[in-house]
Amino acid sequence: MKIAVVTMGCRSNQAESAQIEAGLLRLGHSLANASEQADICVLNTCTVTAKADAQCRRMIRKAVNAGQRVIVTGCSAEMNRARLLQVFPEIELFGNDDKQNIINVIGRSSKILHEIITPPTRHRPVVKVQDGCDNFCSYCIVPYARGRSRSRSMHEVVSEVAELESMGFNEIVLSGIHLGMYGQDTGGHTDLPQLLKELLVKTKIPRIRLSSLEVNEINDEFLEVLSEERICNHLHLPLQSGHDAILKAMNRRYTSRDYEACLLSIRNRSPDICLGSDVIVGFPGENDASFNESESFIERLPLSYLHVFPYSRREGTPAAKMSGQIQETIKKERSQRLRQAGAVMRKDFIRSQAGKIETALVESVRLGECCATTGNYIKVIFESRERLIKGSLVTVRLDEGFSDYCRAHVANGR
Numbered sequence: 001m002k003i004a005v006v007t008m009g010c011r012s013n014q015a016e017s018a019q020i021e022a023g024l025l026r027l028g029h030s031l032a033n034a035s036e037q038a039d040i041c042v043l044n045t046c047t048v049t050a051k052a053d054a055q056c057r058r059m060i061r062k063a064v065n066a067g068q069r070v071i072v073t074g075c076s077a078e079m080n081r082a083r084l085l086q087v088f089p090e091i092e093l094f095g096n097d098d099k100q101n102i103i104n105v106i107g108r109s110s111k112i113l114h115e116i117i118t119p120p121t122r123h124r125p126v127v128k129v130q131d132g133c134d135n136f137c138s139y140c141i142v143p144y145a146r147g148r149s150r151s152r153s154m155h156e157v158v159s160e161v162a163e164l165e166s167m168g169f170n171e172i173v174l175s176g177i178h179l180g181m182y183g184q185d186t187g188g189h190t191d192l193p194q195l196l197k198e199l200l201v202k203t204k205i206p207r208i209r210l211s212s213l214e215v216n217e218i219n220d221e222f223l224e225v226l227s228e229e230r231i232c233n234h235l236h237l238p239l240q241s242g243h244d245a246i247l248k249a250m251n252r253r254y255t256s257r258d259y260e261a262c263l264l265s266i267r268n269r270s271p272d273i274c275l276g277s278d279v280i281v282g283f284p285g286e287n288d289a290s291f292n293e294s295e296s297f298i299e300r301l302p303l304s305y306l307h308v309f310p311y312s313r314r315e316g317t318p319a320a321k322m323s324g325q326i327q328e329t330i331k332k333e334r335s336q337r338l339r340q341a342g343a344v345m346r347k348d349f350i351r352s353q354a355g356k357i358e359t360a361l362v363e364s365v366r367l368g369e370c371c372a373t374t375g376n377y378i379k380v381i382f383e384s385r386e387r388l389i390k391g392s393l394v395t396v397r398l399d400e401g402f403s404d405y406c407r408a409h410v411a412n413g414r
């Protein structure tokens with residue numbers, strides 16, 4: 001069978017889709033690329049915004065109209081089960097906890113088994129170490145769709161990373177719905193710094209990148225591990241708002257001052273680290289004054305990039321019932337302002353790195369020109385006379401920074 005696995009949303013979904021793809025390959029199926037017609041379409045969906053739900057319905061409709069067998073899973077399937085089955089009675093629907101069962105339901109192909117266990121096209125596999133979240137930020141539907149935080153055992157994570165290492169991968173991304181909660185459900189037996197130490201000792205994977213973390217999860221022990229060369233010099237620390245009353249209404253567990261102090265201490269320890277953030281604009285009650293305050297606060301932070309999201313009202317969350325909902329046109333205007341601020345941060349950070357030597361993971365090679373990403377998350381473009389392969393590591397010197405990439409040259413031997 002030719003099967004298309006389509007993934008929307010977060011890195012946890014990406015990791016779970018990769019496991020489904022690996023399982024299907026093991027059973028002798030092949031994976032359809034974007035231009036091929038598949039027999040079965042597996043849609044791994046997201047419900048984080050109303051837009052994500054709408055995209056999910058569009059993709060289901062398209063696959064149903066194409067006559068494919070359609071299997072839908074993920075958070076949108078979990079939260080909108082009854083509605084989806086009513087509109088699309090022909091689909092098969094699996095909740096998040098039942099996601100990996102899709103492999104068994106599709107079953108074995110009559111063709112020979114493949115040896116491959118992870119699709120070879122991905123050069124930076126995502127390793128999911130944790131699922132669920134206990135935070136219940138007032139705008140977020142995820143804890144309802146994914147449940148409470150549950151961690152995988154250290155042993156299981158180490159084995160998966162060792163397997164990826166033996167397959168030749170040079171970088172993995174550790175991810176979870178709430179990565180910083182790793183281990184909290186084990187009664188204090190382990191946590192993220194312990195897991196990282198274990199991975200550094202028990203595997204030789206050259207690079208470990210971390211997905212999102214909360215500032216109140218960053219402590220000295222974590223910063224100590226972060227200084228290890230094999231841990232990528234890159235952190236993504238969502239802020240969501242730079243105004244304390246809005247942060248409180250969001251049920252975020254830090255103040256703007258805590259956030260700034262954390263960022264400054266990381267930046268002081270590690271001047272070249274890439275620090276990214278998420279911000280939600282147009283949260284209920286965010287008036288012009290609180291937005292302006294938030295904007296000036298964000299502009300003075302030592303950030304390297306910003307992801308800006310207009311607030312999306314999700315039924316079933318406390319924020320959906322709050323007064324002071326903001327008009328879409330205002331959200332759009334505020335998003336544009338912050339995205340411009342984010343573009344300036346990105347450019348300034350990239351330019352500040354000119355002259356530095358970094359190790360970069362090769363992502364594409366075309367006519368002798370390579371595109372790669374450094375440990376501190378800068379896209380570099382360089383020419384190479386050597387035949388570099390995707391997924392390999394190369395040492396480069398960053399020459400000239402532009403708005404979203406750096407021109408570089410190979411600096412093996414420095």
Ligand code: SF4
Pocket residue numbers: 133134135136137140141142143177178
């Ligand atoms: S930390 Fe907040 S925003 Fe992140 S998944 Fe949990 S509830 Fe949602």
